[in-house]
Amino acid sequence: MAAEISPRIKTELDYAGAERLTMNMGPQHPSAHGVFRAILTLEGETVVEVDAVIGYLHRCHEKLAETLAYVQYPSIASKTDYVAAMTSEHAYVMAAERIAKIDVPRRADYLRVLVAELQRVASHCLWLGTWCMDMGGALGGGATIFLYCIRERELVLDLFEKLTGARLLYGFHQVGGVRYDVPAGFAADCRQTIDLIEARLLEYEAMLEDNTFFLMRTRGVGVISRELAQEVGISGPLLRASGVDFDLRRDLPYSVYPDFQFKVPVETDGDCLARYTVRMVEFRESISIVRQILDGLPEGPISSRPGVKAVAQVRVPKGETYTRVEGPRGEVGCYLIADGGPRPYRMKWRGASFSNLAVLPFIIPGHSVADVVAIMGSVDPVFGEVDR
Amino acid sequence: MVTVADVRTRVSSFAGAQVGEGDSPIAITIAPTDWLPLAVALRRELGFGFFSFMSAVDWKEDGLEVVAWVDNTDARLSVLMKTRLGVGVTNCASLVSEYRGANWMERECFDMFGIRFEGHPDLRRILLSDDWVGHPLLKSYDVDTPYPPYR
Amino acid sequence: MEIKPPIPVVPAPVWKDFKDLQEWQQLHQRRPESGDKHSAAFETLTEGLHQFPGGFVLTTVTDNFLNWARKSSCWPVTFGLACCAIEMMATFASRFDVERLGMVPWASPRHADLMIISGTVTIKMAPMLLRIYDQMPDPKWAVSMGSCANSGGPFRHGYHVVKGVDRIIPVDVYVPGCPPPPESLLNGLLLLQDQIAHFRQTGKKAAPTEKHD
Numbered sequence: 001m002a003a004e005i006s007p008r009i010k011t012e013l014d015y016a017g018a019e020r021l022t023m024n025m026g027p028q029h030p031s032a033h034g035v036f037r038a039i040l041t042l043e044g045e046t047v048v049e050v051d052a053v054i055g056y057l058h059r060c061h062e063k064l065a066e067t068l069a070y071v072q073y074p075s076i077a078s079k080t081d082y083v084a085a086m087t088s089e090h091a092y093v094m095a096a097e098r099i100a101k102i103d104v105p106r107r108a109d110y111l112r113v114l115v116a117e118l119q120r121v122a123s124h125c126l127w128l129g130t131w132c133m134d135m136g137g138a139l140g141g142g143a144t145i146f147l148y149c150i151r152e153r154e155l156v157l158d159l160f161e162k163l164t165g166a167r168l169l170y171g172f173h174q175v176g177g178v179r180y181d182v183p184a185g186f187a188a189d190c191r192q193t194i195d196l197i198e199a200r201l202l203e204y205e206a207m208l209e210d211n212t213f214f215l216m217r218t219r220g221v222g223v224i225s226r227e228l229a230q231e232v233g234i235s236g237p238l239l240r241a242s243g244v245d246f247d248l249r250r251d252l253p254y255s256v257y258p259d260f261q262f263k264v265p266v267e268t269d270g271d272c273l274a275r276y277t278v279r280m281v282e283f284r285e286s287i288s289i290v291r292q293i294l295d296g297l298p299e300g301p302i303s304s305r306p307g308v309k310a311v312a313q314v315r316v317p318k319g320e321t322y323t324r325v326e327g328p329r330g331e332v333g334c335y336l337i338a339d340g341g342p343r344p345y346r347m348k349w350r351g352a353s354f355s356n357l358a359v360l361p362f363i364i365p366g367h368s369v370a371d372v373v374a375i376m377g378s379v380d381p382v383f384g385e386v387d388r
Numbered sequence: 389m390v391t392v393a394d395v396r397t398r399v400s401s402f403a404g405a406q407v408g409e410g411d412s413p414i415a416i417t418i419a420p421t422d423w424l425p426l427a428v429a430l431r432r433e434l435g436f437g438f439f440s441f442m443s444a445v446d447w448k449e450d451g452l453e454v455v456a457w458v459d460n461t462d463a464r465l466s467v468l469m470k471t472r473l474g475v476g477v478t479n480c481a482s483l484v485s486e487y488r489g490a491n492w493m494e495r496e497c498f499d500m501f502g503i504r505f506e507g508h509p510d511l512r513r514i515l516l517s518d519d520w521v522g523h524p525l526l527k528s529y530d531v532d533t534p535y536p537p538y539r
Numbered sequence: 540m541e542i543k544p545p546i547p548v549v550p551a552p553v554w555k556d557f558k559d560l561q562e563w564q565q566l567h568q569r570r571p572e573s574g575d576k577h578s579a580a581f582e583t584l585t586e587g588l589h590q591f592p593g594g595f596v597l598t599t600v601t602d603n604f605l606n607w608a609r610k611s612s613c614w615p616v617t618f619g620l621a622c623c624a625i626e627m628m629a630t631f632a633s634r635f636d637v638e639r640l641g642m643v644p645w646a647s648p649r650h651a652d653l654m655i656i657s658g659t660v661t662i663k664m665a666p667m668l669l670r671i672y673d674q675m676p677d678p679k680w681a682v683s684m685g686s687c688a689n690s691g692g693p694f695r696h697g698y699h700v701v702k703g704v705d706r707i708i709p710v711d712v713y714v715p716g717c718p719p720p721p722e723s724l725l726n727g728l729l730l731l732q733d734q735i736a737h738f739r740q741t742g743k744k745a746a747p748t749e750k751h752d
Contacts, residue, residue, distance in 0.1 A: 027667050028618060030646035035620055035664055055515035056664040057621055060697030062500075063524055063531045067696065076693050082622035126625070138644070150632035157629075168625055168718050230461065233439040233489035246438070246461040252412075322413070322457060322468065324440075335455070337445060350441040350457075358492040384621060387515055516699065517663045524698055532696045535662055538706060 020048065025372070027056050030138060033130070033376060034383035038360075045368045050361045054354075057387040065347040070096050070314040075171035080332075080349055081385045082169060083126055086112075086119040087327035088385075089173040092347075094254065095336040096175045099319035107300040108177035109256040114293045115163070115172060116325070117286040118156055118190075121197060123328035124279050124286075125153040128204065131377030135217055145207060152200055155193045162186060175314045177303025187294050194287045201283055208276075218272035222363050222375035225270060232362070233355040236330025237282065238379065241267045241274035248326040260292050272378040282328075312342040322350075329353050329380055351385030390434050390463045398429060413457065413466035420471050423454070424481040424507075427469070431486050436460045436467055439487035442494065444501045446527045451475040452501060456483065456490075473503070482507035500525035603736075609652070609678065610735035611641040616651035618671060620658025623685035626718040627657040635721035640728065648674040653731070654708075655724075659687035659694055660701040672708045678738065682727055683710045686717045693717065 025038040035056035041049040061080060065073055077092040078085030090112055097104060104112075129149030136142025157167045164170040164180050172179055208214045224234070229242040239246060247264040249257045265281035267274035305314070316338040324333040330352030339345040356379050364372055392411050399405050399414075402422045408415035418426050430436040438459040445453045456469045473480060482505035483490040494505045495514040502523035505511060513520060522529055588594040619627055631637050631644050645651050648671045660668060672681070683704050686692035691702035704710060711734055714727035 027664060028616075028671055030617060034624065055513075055517070056661060056667070057659065058515040058661055058663065058699045059621075059659050059694040060524070060531065060699050063529075064694065064697055067531055079622055079693070083625060130628075138646070147633040150629060151634065154629070154634050167629075167720055169622060227437070228488070230437040231439060231488045233441070233487070244438075244461055251461075251464050252466070331440065333441065335441070335443060335457075346445045348441070348443040354492065355441075355489055358489055362488070529698075531698060533698045535698065538662055538665065538701050 019043070023369075030134075033134075033381055036357075036376075036381065036383060036386075038372070040364075040369070040372070042369065047364050047367055047369060047372060050364045050372075052357060052360050054357065054383070054386050057383045059384075059388065061349060061388040062347055065344055067343065069311045069342040070175050070316060070344070071308045071311060071342075074173050074175075075169070077334075078169045078171070079384055080351060080388055081327055081329065081353070081382050083382050084119050084123045084328045085169050086115045086172065087325050087332055089170070090116060090255075091323055091325045091332050091334040092336075093173040093175055094323040094325070095321050095334040095347075096314070096316050096338070096344075098321045098323055099336065099338050100175075100314075100316040102176050103304050104177055104255075105301045105304055106256065106298045108302045108304075110293055110297050111178050111182070111302065112173065113255055113257065113260070114290060114297075115160070117289045117293070118159060120286045120328045121194070121283060121290075122153050122156040122160075124283050125149045125156070125197075127279065127328070127377075127380045129153070131374075131380070132208070132214075134373045134377045135214070145204065148200070148204070152197050155196065159186070159190055159193055162189065174303060174305070174308065176305030177301070179303070181302050182297075187297070190290065190294060194290055198284065198287050201280065205280065215273070217371070217374050218276060218378070221272045221367065221371050222378060223270045224359060224363055228359065228362055229270070232359045234330065234359050235352055235355065236326065236328070237275050237278040238330065238356055238359075240265060241278045242270040243268040248324055248331060252324070254323065254325060259296075260289050262286075262289050272374055275378045315340065315342050316344075324350070327352055329382060329385070330356060332385070349385070349388050351388060353379075353381040353383070353385040354388075357381050357386055390460055390465065392465065395430075395434055395465065395467065398434060399426070402426060402429075411465075413468040415468045415470065417470045417472070420473055420477075420480060423469075423471050424483060424486070427456075427458075427483050427486045430458055430467060430469075434460065435462060436465070439483075439489040440466075442483070442490055442497065444497045444503055444525075446501060446525065447472075448527050449475070451477060452503060454480050454497065454503065456493075458487070478502050479504050479506060481505070484508055499523070502526065602738075606736045606738050609738065610732040613641060613652045613680070613732070613735065614643050614645045614650065615653040615655050615682075616648045616671065616675065617644045617646050618654050618656060618668070620656070620660065620664065621685075621687065623657035623687070623718040626721055627655055627684065627724065630721040630724045635725060637725070637728065640732070642728065648672075649676065651675055652678070653680050653682065655682045655684050656688045656704045656708075656710075657684040657718075659692060660704045660707065661699050662701060663699070665701050665707050668704070669707055680711045680731060680735065681708055682712045682714060682731055684714045684716075684724060684727070685719055686715060689713045689715060 021042045023040045023042055025040060027035040027037045037053040039051040040047050074089045074093055077089045081088045129146040133142035133146040161167055162183055164172050224242045226243045229239050229244060245266045250264055262285045265278045267277055318338060318340050320337040322333055322335040324331050332352050333350035335348040336344055337346040364375060395414055396407055399407055399416055402418060404419045406417045436458040438461050440457040440459055442456040447453060452473045454471050459466050480503050482494055492514060494508050497503050498511050499513040499515050500523055585598050588598060654672060683689050688704045691700050694700045695702055712727045712731045714724055716723050
């Protein structure tokens, strides 16, 4: 899918007056997704070819993991999918526990699922705000829903701050359990917050779903077919919006997800509106899982291993595994090969957004430049995961 | 619905294939010459249409190993395909004709390990800049190798 | 009184021609030692004004007025790179509003005064960062947000990470944290406003560590 990147803009005019223009949607652009460069080949206003250049945030996670111990790396793991740090840490820590066959106490598992679902709510709030801001313009209508969604997200981040002390990147997960226990009054605060968010979701839907502009910009835009979705390996809401009924929490369950009832939304259209609908239902399902957890949180220890006192404290015997969690963007996975020491031999991050972005060269051609922004927003990439 | 037994019988027809004991995932170690035929069999005959990831491991003296993970979303089965390329070998067959997701994954393996995939339409570096020298995830590459002018 | 020569116009650099960044910077002075960001004619005028008794009052009052205007309307260019960008967005949003300080986030660098480098600068991104910084008109300030931009952060030992954005551009305020919560960033921006208040159009620019009254 390489566009011919010429050093100057080459324009060729033929009889119909159509010329091909190579335009750079550079690493710094107003749609607030991060460092991504799309070299678009345009014919008029229609995109003919997309060359997606990534790597502007390659922070050498996989090489660094070979030099950092199992007790040191989880707080760095949160920086891969930084909008959903809890699920990223969970994948790494679960991989080490699975090879070393370390049991995690039930309370710790419940807390892990609690924060994962709260994180899903916060991440979808940010997604909705930034996507609508991209489509609506930062100074106009888009900022409205951005500010509302950030207001909701701040409430959830307050909960995280009460629990772990940090708002965005937590060092919450540890090999063997979690690091912090819920403080007093947390359950009541949590219930209040999610009740409020559930009520406000109705406001957003009312704002968006009757809006002609929103529907015109999202219906039929960026259609991903079922076969393409599976072959490229996109996951999460993108996959479910294209008709594939696959959710890791239900189909290949991990942690204590079998204890909870939740619905998995599936849409068949595969366009931006379908992805929006899937994520709005996921909001509500996450809120219901949080309520189930708060109703049934068991007592007990929060970690099966003693507190961290030395860097080389956790040694994982030889083995390899691949653990996957359902993050807000899709399947976040950690392929870990351990060799008996305190550091992994090889650790590969399977980032959900890396595979999600790989679908762009297939679905963008044929759309206009304005649709590129809508599609990018609905794919919801986070570049910490893409570039690692 | 495809079962684990179906997968095992089909894979055992490849000469030199070793299948691990576990069911999730079904770990298949295969010779490099059968890499693409195995992918074809998994995708077209056994319904493993979901391509999760592909990566490589540097086993110092033992050479490089390429791994790939595919899923059958209807039967909820997972397969981990592994192949050892052999000492000093850096070529491997490309899976792009079967799984379009292998495009970017193979570019990343090339970028990080130097493995050239035959049949890949556009093999160039993806995460590092095009003029980077060296392949970082090889064990011979130091993690803090300086890059002038940034030291 | 002496008129300082203008900065020499040198063609755009090719990175590979220089052994390292220091050598490049010696040949491309982005900030001359006198700290001035204005034309020689303006300096002639102010030096002339100082000859009159009480002339310095006029320049001081003008300076204070201009500095008040600059600090109260300092537009940051939206340059979010990584996790700190999410906290920067939170600072720009409803709860920790930064528009009340006059900072309207503006995407185009040509209209911006401030660049908040939020996130890790990688070697692939560094030329782009420099290009955006060069497109900003003078006077401009840079705030390095987060430990990755300050010094490379948790990824300092990586092969693809620039160990601090001050290896590429001059930085005025460093905000520590991983990521710094919006309160910290607001603190840093208020410190920057104090710094801008002492920005000198003429004469020597106050050093960042000097105590202001």
